[in-house]
Each structure stands twice: as C-alpha cells, then as structure tokens.
Amino acid sequence: MSKVKIQYIIMLIFPIVGSLISGILQKEDGFGTGLTLIQIGLGLGFFLGLMTLLIRYLRFRQSYLVAIFIAVLFAILSSARMSAPISIFPLILLNLVYALVSMAMIHYIFYIKSLFRIRTLLFGIAGAIAFSLYLYAIYAMLSIPIPEDFWNPVLMYGLFLYVFMGFGMAMADLLLLRMEVAQLQDTEDSSDA
Numbered sequence: 001m002s003k004v005k006i007q008y009i010i011m012l013i014f015p016i017v018g019s020l021i022s023g024i025l026q027k028e029d030g031f032g033t034g035l036t037l038i039q040i041g042l043g044l045g046f047f048l049g050l051m052t053l054l055i056r057y058l059r060f061r062q063s064y065l066v067a068i069f070i071a072v073l074f075a076i077l078s079s080a081r082m083s084a085p086i087s088i089f090p091l092i093l094l095n096l097v098y099a100l101v102s103m104a105m106i107h108y109i110f111y112i113k114s115l116f117r118i119r120t121l122l123f124g125i126a127g128a129i130a131f132s133l134y135l136y137a138i139y140a141m142l143s144i145p146i147p148e149d150f151w152n153p154v155l156m157y158g159l160f161l162y163v164f165m166g167f168g169m170a171m172a173d174l175l176l177l178r179m180e181v182a183q184l185q186d187t188e189d190s191s192d193a
Contacts, residue, residue: 007179011057011172012049018168019045022161035081041161043074044102044131048165049172051103056111057176067103071095086141094137101130110169120166127162128155 023038047070054063075092109115110123132154139146 007057007176008053010175011053011169012046014168014172015049015052015165016042016045016168018164018166019161022164025164026157026160035078037157039081040078041165044161045165045168047074047099048102048106048169051106052110052169052172055103055106064100064103067099068096071099082142090141091138094134094141098130098134102127105130110166120163120170123166124159124163127165128158131158131161 019041020038023041047067050070051063051067054060054066060066072092072095075088075095079086079088079091105123105126109126110119112119115122132151135154136146136150139150
C-alpha cells in the first residue's frame, strides 16, 4: 500500500478513534434504541476526518459538496434510526448548518498557526457549543421537552467528544508530519548517493 493511502487512512481513522474513546470513557451505550450520542459522535469523527483530509491535505476546493452529501446522507440515516414523525427537510437543513460550522472550525480554529498551542482546547469548546445547540435543535424538532439539567451534561459530553477528536486529529497531523520528514530524508539520501 502506498504511503499516500496510509496517510489518508490515518487522517480518517484517528478522529473516529478519538470519538470512540470519548464515548467509552463517558460510559455511553452505543447499542440503545434510537439515535445514540456515540453514534452521532462516530459520524462526527468520520466527517471531521474526511473534511480535514479534503481541506488540509488534498486542498479539494469542492469539499463543501462532499459535506453537503454527507449531511444529507446522515439526515436520512438518522431519520430512519429515530423512527419519529419528523420531516426530513428540517433535519437536512440542520445537518447542513452543522456541517458548515464544523468545516469552519477545522479551517478557522484548528489550523490557524497563532492558535496552534491551544487549538485542541478551543476546538473542544467551540465543538461543545455547536454539539449542544445541534442536540437542542433535534429535541425541539422532535417536540421533546428539554430537561432542566440538559445543558451541563450535553456541554460536557460535547467538550470531551471534540477534545478527543481534536487530539486524534493533532496526533494524525504529528504522525503525518513525521512520515513526510522521513520521506524527504529518504529522497535526500538517495539523491546524495
């Protein structure tokens, strides 16, 4: 397998692993009925990994088209999983907004050089807020009364989720950087010989 494909797989897998670890540490049951938080987290991990790959490494200008496709696909899958009387169109719109916010967080928080040292923390805070508002909107669409203690656990879950996904993205970045440096050294050594 070529090194390029390994790099792509690393960038896709690490945020998913981060979201899975977050769900396990928070003792989230991923096999419950309906749409669970860990399933949303795994979907987010896949989405963030793919968008990071497209935006940062492949410099794919039409990454927003992929984001739209994934948002629509996730809306269809989650609507079927929720088995609730909800129109698909508001869910698609909500997922589109969330996808665009996530792409903005990747572009304007995670990869800004001046924020490099605190990027995982800022990414976690911004992600926790976006995640909480997303869940709040889903509750409102399903006409589920919002519990009084809704915000604290959801914000904490979102913070853990995004910090772990951000840590996975940072580890993937570090690993990919080391692979690129090793590849450059191999190229220099072969040209010197």
